[in-house]
Amino acid sequence: MKKAIHVVLLLWVGMATTALLSQASGTQPSAAPKNDNAGAKAPDEVQSANVGSDYIIGADDTLHISVWKEPDLTETLPVRPDGKISMPLLNDITAAGLTPLQLRDTITERLKKYIADPRVTVVVTGMNSRRVFVTGEVTHTGPMTLLPHMTVLQALAQAGFTQFANPKAIYLLRTENGKQQKIPFNYKEVVKGNHPEQNIMLKPGDTIVVP
Numbered sequence: 716m717k718k719a720i721h722v723v724l725l726l727w728v729g730m731a732t733t734a735l736l737s738q739a740s741g742t743q744p745s746a747a748p749k750n751d752n753a754g755a756k757a758p759d760e761v762q763s764a765n766v767g768s769d770y771i772i773g774a775d776d777t778l779h780i781s782v783w784k785e786p787d788l789t790e791t792l793p794v795r796p797d798g799k800i801s802m803p804l805l806n807d808i809t810a811a812g813l814t815p816l817q818l819r820d821t822i823t824e825r826l827k828k829y830i831a832d833p834r835v836t837v838v839v840t841g842m843n844s845r846r847v848f849v850t851g852e853v854t855h856t857g858p859m860t861l862l863p864h865m866t867v868l869q870a871l872a873q874a875g876f877t878q879f880a881n882p883k884a885i886y887l888l889r890t891e892n893g894k895q896q897k898i899p900f901n902y903k904e905v906v907k908g909n910h911p912e913q914n915i916m917l918k919p920g921d922t923i924v925v926p
Contacts, residue, residue, distance in 0.1 A: 767863060772810050772818060773844025773919070774798050780822065783834035788826075791840060804829050815839055847917050851925035852880035861919055867900050868914045870923055881926045887915070888922040 772778070774796050782788040792800045798811025805825050810818050815837040826833035845861040847870060854875035862869075867887060876882060882902035889896045900923075904910045 768814060768816060770814060770839060770842075772813055772815065772839065774811055775841075775843035776810075776839060776845075777841030777843065778810065778815075778818075779836075779838045779840050781836045781838075782822075782826065782830070783836075785830065785833070793841075794844070811844075845919050847919070848922040849874040849925070850922065852877040853925050861917055865917050866914045867917060867923060868902075868905055870917060871902065871925070874923075874925075876925065884926050886924050887917075888924060889918065890920060 772794060774794050776794045777791060778794065778800065779791045780789065780800075780802065788803055790802075792802070794800055794810050798809055799807045800810045801807055802822070805822065808818075808821065808825070813821065819835045819837040822837070823833050823835045826835065842860055846858045847861050847865075848858050849870060850856050853871075854877060855873065859870060859873060867885075871885070883904075885900040885902055887896075887898040887900055889898060898913075898915070900913050901910060905914050
């Protein structure tokens with residue numbers, strides 16, 4: 716009986732000593748290895764935050780095109796006036812008139828001749844093709860990025876008036892089918908809720924003139 720008690724005491728002392736040594740050395744239980752790829756999205760799941768899926772690429776836009784694990788094929792490119800971009804291996808590719816997803820699919824299909832299972836991402840970093848212009852008695856004159864569903868009133872709110880502006884005589888210049896239209900816009904009436912039909916949605920290339 717005494718021998719059994721002696722053995723138990725020795726075991727207890729040994730366990731206590733091990734615990735004290737562990738605390739003194741600062742040893743902590745090993746953590747599970749961190750997975751750096753946890754939650755990472757596949758390249759073709761990454762979406763551009765600055766444009767909608769229905770955005771149509773145009774000339775002068777800037778695109779960032781990346782190909783998974785192919786740094787030589789990853790670059791930022793301007794869309795040329797002819798609506799095309801140039802990429803290694805593929806040469807010229809028509810980008811204008813396509814959505815980013817459609818262009819991604821086009822590049823992916825053409826790269827299959829050279830790369831097994833290419834993973835392509837297309838992001839519009841500069842919407843330079845979608846611009847309107849505001850000129851005249853405004854505080855911010857010049858080109859302005861055309862946001863989705865932007866109206867004349869919204870563009871004027873961004874441009875601001877000078878003290879010499881005549882808000883009753885504003886007009887919009889729009890070219891369609893080679894002909895220029897002059898569309899009147901009476902700011903004073905529109906902000907009162909009158910003539911809401913004058914507050915039309917803008918199109919790329921429109922020019923707002925504030926006399």
